[in-house]
Amino acid sequence: MISFRVVKASFVKEIRVWRRNPQKIVLVILLPLMFFAGFGGLMGGVYFGSGVETAVVLNEQNPGVYTDGLIEILGEYDPVPPRLDPILMDAETANRLFQNGDILLVITIPDGFEDALTNNESVSIHIQVANIHEDLTKNLRMPVIRKLDIFYQTYLLNDSLADFKMVNLRPFTPPRLAYMAWTLSVYSVMFGAIFAAGSAMTQEFEQETMDELTLSNQSPIAIYTGKMLSGVVISFAAVPFLFILSYLLFGVWPNGEILTFLLLTFLLALFCSGIGIITGAFFRNSVFVVPVAALGGVFYWIVGGGIAPLELVGASFGTFNEYLPVSNVYRSLIRMFVEGGYVTLPIDFLVIGIFAAVFLVISPMIADRVSNLNLGQMVEDAKRRRGRN
Amino acid sequence: MLREIIAIVKKDLKQAKRDPKFLGPSLIIPFAFLLVFTIMWASVGGGESFACGLVIEDTSPEANNMAGIIENMVSTTNHTWFSIERFDLDTADELYRNTELIAYILIPEGFGENITSGQNATVTMFINNANDDIVKNYVHRLEAAVLLFNQGAVYPDFDQSGAPISISESFSLMATPSNAEYMAAVAILLSLIACSLASQAMLTATEFETEALQDTLNSPTPRLALILGRTIAAIPRSFSALLISAPIICFSMNVFPKGNILVLFGILLLTILALVPIGELIGMKIRNREQALLAAVLFTVTGFILGGGMAPIGLSPALIRLGMGILPTTHSLFLWPRVFFSDTLLGLTTSTLYLLGTWIVISAVVIRLMKKEVERT
Numbered sequence: 059m060i061s062f063r064v065v066k067a068s069f070v071k072e073i074r075v076w077r078r079n080p081q082k083i084v085l086v087i088l089l090p091l092m093f094f095a096g097f098g099g100l101m102g103g104v105y106f107g108s109g110v111e112t113a114v115v116l117n118e119q120n121p122g123v124y125t126d127g128l129i130e131i132l133g134e135y136d137p138v139p140p141r142l143d144p145i146l147m148d149a150e151t152a153n154r155l156f157q158n159g160d161i162l163l164v165i166t167i168p169d170g171f172e173d174a175l176t177n178n179e180s181v182s183i184h185i186q187v188a189n190i191h192e193d194l195t196k197n198l199r200m201p202v203i204r205k206l207d208i209f210y211q212t213y214l215l216n217d218s219l220a221d222f223k224m225v226n227l228r229p230f231t232p233p234r235l236a237y238m239a240w241t242l243s244v245y246s247v248m249f250g251a252i253f254a255a256g257s258a259m260t261q262e263f264e265q266e267t268m269d270e271l272t273l274s275n276q277s278p279i280a281i282y283t284g285k286m287l288s289g290v291v292i293s294f295a296a297v298p299f300l301f302i303l304s305y306l307l308f309g310v311w312p313n314g315e316i317l318t319f320l321l322l323t324f325l326l327a328l329f330c331s332g333i334g335i336i337t338g339a340f341f342r343n344s345v346f347v348v349p350v351a352a353l354g355g356v357f358y359w360i361v362g363g364g365i366a367p368l369e370l371v372g373a374s375f376g377t378f379n380e381y382l383p384v385s386n387v388y389r390s391l392i393r394m395f396v397e398g399g400y401v402t403l404p405i406d407f408l409v410i411g412i413f414a415a416v417f418l419v420i421s422p423m424i425a426d427r428v429s430n431l432n433l434g435q436m437v438e439d440a441k442r443r444r445g446r447n
Numbered sequence: 448m449l450r451e452i453i454a455i456v457k458k459d460l461k462q463a464k465r466d467p468k469f470l471g472p473s474l475i476i477p478f479a480f481l482l483v484f485t486i487m488w489a490s491v492g493g494g495e496s497f498a499c500g501l502v503i504e505d506t507s508p509e510a511n512n513m514a515g516i517i518e519n520m521v522s523t524t525n526h527t528w529f530s531i532e533r534f535d536l537d538t539a540d541e542l543y544r545n546t547e548l549i550a551y552i553l554i555p556e557g558f559g560e561n562i563t564s565g566q567n568a569t570v571t572m573f574i575n576n577a578n579d580d581i582v583k584n585y586v587h588r589l590e591a592a593v594l595l596f597n598q599g600a601v602y603p604d605f606d607q608s609g610a611p612i613s614i615s616e617s618f619s620l621m622a623t624p625s626n627a628e629y630m631a632a633v634a635i636l637l638s639l640i641a642c643s644l645a646s647q648a649m650l651t652a653t654e655f656e657t658e659a660l661q662d663t664l665n666s667p668t669p670r671l672a673l674i675l676g677r678t679i680a681a682i683p684r685s686f687s688a689l690l691i692s693a694p695i696i697c698f699s700m701n702v703f704p705k706g707n708i709l710v711l712f713g714i715l716l717l718t719i720l721a722l723v724p725i726g727e728l729i730g731m732k733i734r735n736r737e738q739a740l741l742a743a744v745l746f747t748v749t750g751f752i753l754g755g756g757m758a759p760i761g762l763s764p765a766l767i768r769l770g771m772g773i774l775p776t777t778h779s780l781f782l783w784p785r786v787f788f789s790d791t792l793l794g795l796t797t798s799t800l801y802l803l804g805t806w807i808v809i810s811a812v813v814i815r816l817m818k819k820e821v822e823r824t
Contacts, residue, residue: 081733085741092745096752110762138586139579140762156619158794159785162761175611182613189618190759190784191629197762199616200587206612207594217611218597219562220513222570222589224582227543231576257737264737344737345468345649346475348744353479360483367577396577 060280068284072258076292086253087296089352090246094300097365098235109141110198113152113164117171124175124213125167128183131209132165138204140197153186162188163198175214232310232396239304240312240395241364244388245355246296247323251330252337252351255289259338259425260347268429278429282335282422289331290324297323314394322407325414326387332417339428362388367396383413448672455668455676462650463684469649472744473642473688477634481696484630484757497529499585500539500551507559513570515602517552517592529588543573550574550585620789624702631700632787633756633780635693639715640751640776642688643722644729645743647681651730652739664821670814674724678810681723682716689715706786710795714782717802721775724809731816750776759784775805 076083114132118125132144144165147155155161164186174181185202189195210218259282262268272278305311334351341347359365362385386406393399463469503514518531534542534551542548553571561568572589576582595601598610607613624632654660663673697703704711726743733739754760754777760768771777778798785791 079738081738082741085745089745089748092749093752096749097757108764111765138583159619159761159781160794162759178611180608180610180613182607182615184615184617186617187619188759188761189620189623190761190788191624192626194759194762195618195623196587200591202614203591203594204587206614207590207597209612210594210597214597214611219565220568220570220593220596222572222593224586224589225571225573226576226582227546227574228576231582232578234578234580237578260737343468345471345740348741349472349475349479352744352748353476353483357479357483366580 060277060283062280064276064280065284065287068281069287070284072285072288073291075258075261076254076288082257083292083295086246086250086292087299089249090242090296091299091303093245093356094239094242094303097238109143110163110201111161112142112144113155113161114144114146115149115152115164115166116146117149117169118167119169120172122172122176125172127213128167128171128205128209131212132205134208136201136204140201142201142205156186156188159188162190162194163202165202228397233308236304236308236310236312237367237395238365239300239307241359241362241388241392243297243300244323244326244362244391245359245364246300247293247327248330248358248384249351249355250293250295251289251327252334252354253289253348254292255286255331255334256338256341256347256351257334257344258285258288259335259429260342260344263342263429264344272429278426279422282425283418286328286331286335286418286421289334290327293327293330294323312395313398314391314400318394318400318403319391322387322391322410325407325410326384328414329383329410329417332414332421335421335425336428339425342429358382358384358388361385363392364388367392383410386410448669451668451672452676452679455673456680459650459677459680460683463646463680463687466653469642469646469684470688470691472645472740472747473638474692476641476744476747477638477692477696480637480751480756481630481634481700485627497549498532499529499588500534500542500548501531501554502534502536502539502551503554504536504556505554505558507563509559509562509568510554512601513554513558513592513596516595516600516605517589519602520588520592520595520605529585540573543575546575548575549577549581552589624784624788627700628702629784630757631696631702632704632784633751634696635689636715636718636779636783637747637751637756638688638692638696639685639718640722640779641744641747643681643685643719644726644747645740646684647677647723647726648729648733648739648743649736650677651727652734652736655730655734656736661820661824664817665824670817673817674727674810674814677727678720678723678806681726682719685719685723686715704787706788706790707792710786710792711783714779714786717782717799717806718775718779720806721779721802721809724806724813725775727813728809728816731813731820747776750774751780753777754780756780772801775802778802 112132114129116125116129121129129144129146132142135141142163149166152161152164152166156164166184166186168181168183171181171183173179183206185199187195187198207218211221262271271281274281301311334347337347337350341350362368386402386409390400390403390406393401394403501514501517503510529549534548536553539548539551539553543551551573553573555569555571558568558570570589570593572585574582574585595605595607598607598613600607600610600613651660654663664670725746729742729746730739733742753771754774755771756776759781760771760777763771778801782795782798785794
């Protein structure tokens, strides 16, 4: 029978340890924020700022309405990113900057451009693209194609009979970076819970206090349950920072009920804390727990739809992913954040609830068993036996 | 001094051999990143990961031309992003409203008639605007198709020569590396970054915990010898992670360097030189093995992402690029893929000098901290 007094004592002790080590709490808060800053910084280049610096080489000797119009369109604000930030320069400078990797896109307007368009002749503009990888190449080429289409629709009306229009499914399009901040809040709970609970276990091994714990005449399972619960509390440290930051930067809050968010993430934190104490007992060293927690979290953040809302856009999670509890939490919360809907909530709540309840019971037991195994000693014994034979 | 440097190198290498735990993050981080991002590119933005419906209500040759462009424009967009599947209107609309289809394009009845009579003909895209990135990618694709149609560049030739304005293109590399190939190349560097930082931070913090560093600092060994010895020892220690990670990554991803191997080796060496004193700084400031490791992992991951490990930082606003340029990892990540994917020496000077400068400046800071530590003890 588990003593709740011991659970509480273990929980309070762990919280005290965390209060004494603010650097560790800083990591729990800082890592998700760093991820957000990192992804935001990278992908943000597409979405905010003055646009992609683009060298425009104007070889046209007699620019007129068409040449000026094209240059104007290249520099115009575009609601569809990435935007271009054209900088006029001579061909030699543009080529040097491009070869050195200082500029990634060069557009050359040839001599005779104006004359050709005035006389209904064909002319070609040349673009140089730094094709460092596919995604970057796409994001450099497509705005040029878009700008040229706008030029056709504006200046070459007889040659642009086909056009297009977009009809959105929802009245509101969430900014991608705000969306990423919301989903990173789920990541932060997952990472925080695994790291905090795992760290609570590894510190006992690293400070050689595990024997004192197991010989203390208290139920180790109760002690580990207390450690697990401390992980649940710590795991929420970064959440308010992420939501507030996304609101300050993009001016939007996610849709849905805070209570649903708290319920689902609480169950997720419980499940992840269970994983955390088992991981801590197995590795016995924070060297392994930190990257496992950080990268395991990133893995699920991506495959669960943290970057793109897979389930909402019809892409299947895949059979393997569909029945993993972390993905279920992402699925319901993403739907809630974007649409304010709860279509999959009952099934997802049930799945994560079952996993959380099971792990609340079995994790301390497994951690107890694993912490009694001394793998290093077993290897040594095996070596000795082989030596004897 | 040489004798002392050799002694320090031997001591550090012996310690690394005795406690090879630093290899943990050096291997886990790059492999996990590679796995994660390969899955990411495959599932949310690579190849033809999403399907887009196409509904054609018009049987005219013009409508067929437009459909042909939409379905086959791979050669023009290079990176397709989504596949096209034909549906009837009711099915497409039902799938779209149930969010089983992210978007569908409708070529309406009368499209061809409008074109032949010189009137505007509009193609409509119905899109699930779950975020602005999705909208961006789909708008771009449809817009490219419309432009090709207006240029008269129809399937199968996509010949733009008769268009008022066509686009001719040239690229910096012979072939565009896929997103996964890029990730594989930088994962090799990431392994080295993680190893250089984590191993040095842990080593220094451990020596603080065991108070061995204070003894060394108070010995007559010159601090310069100490720094040089520790840096030299860090070179083979950091390369040890690459002995495992580089062959696995290259062979499993079928990605091999195209640039000069000696130049690539030089970039790795410069990266080690710039990062080892930073690892030393982390260890000296934190003085706790566990927390030093945390800080090293944090620095590695953020330095990697901010420095352009996922995607080159060229699209970021100038101010952010300038800020990221402070990190030595940004310069390593600029140099590495450049030489990995092409045999070039162009544009390497600035970043090379920056890495060398970082090594010298941070080493000087570490020497200063050592002096302070001696005075304190």
